[in-house]
Amino acid sequence: MPELPEVETVRDGLARHIVGRQVTGVQVLRDYSVRRHEGGPRDFADRLAGRDITYAARRGKFLWLGLAGVDEVLVAHLGMSGQLLIKVPSEAAEPHRHLRVRMTLSAMDELARVARPDAQAPGQPVFLDFVDQRTFGYLAVSETVPTADGEPGGLGTGEAVVPELLAHIARDLLDPAVAAGTPGRAELVRRIKAKPAAIKRILLDQTVVSGIGNIYADESLWRAQVHGERPASALSRPALNRLLDHAFDVMTQALSQGGTSFDDLYVNVNGESGYFSRSLNAYGREGEPCRRCGAPMKRSEFMNRSSFWCPKCQTKPRR
């Protein structure tokens, strides 16, 4: 399932290969894959046709593409199995089995070609295929609203706007506005510290800090040697800062391992290539020795999700 590093890889690929093209056609093969779009699939296609793509941005696991001339953007959430694949027409004859939406994009404009000489197939039209086996992902066109803090809406854009449909989603840890040492980070820690709920629940709460899923929550907690059921308010500010730093590190490292798959005009966000699973220290390691102390790792149910943790390094709070 795509977590933030995989989504950032996709964003980077879109920025390099899609920006500067125009949407010339939209084919919705599965209506359900266009969701949270008020006018429905038909209106979705109509709104995109003829638009120039100006930037590729991301906040947490939400992606969006800027559209020239309108206060609207194309939003994409990959869910747990979504992929955005760029196909040159010659290889698009046999569409993917789980193709849900296909967008036809024009050749790249001159400005973009000069700015990004490494772009794939700049001189020819391409398909942007939204492939999604389990259909938890979706596409929508959303209006934009100004950001509350006046900072850019996400990574990959300088514009201080954010799609309305994800305006409630907090910034993620790769966002400079909440980087370590900034006022934004201090404010985030203060907010977390004020919460009595379990720290893992807070890490997973996208309205507090976004982009942390079940896997990276467990990895961050393992690194910080904090049990996920510990109340957030019971942790000191330095401890919370350390935890967030670990979360940042885990995601940054995964990102550096997965960066280049877009070069093949193919983005694997399923983790099938295994580039991010090889470095996991907690997730999925029930019964295996802790890589720090050797104690057998535990698995437990928390919030209807599996949690993996070391019983020795991450002492469980007495309830």
Add this chain to the structure above:
DNA sequence: ACTGCGTCCTGGGGGC
């Protein structure tokens, strides 16, 4: 305001 839980969906894989 907060929390807990059900819901959406699909097909791979385990169990019988």
Add this chain to the structure above:
DNA sequence: TGCCCCCAGGACGCAG
């Protein structure tokens, strides 16, 4: 071999 069922996941919406 075949078939059925369960399970995984993020985000949201509702009930308490």
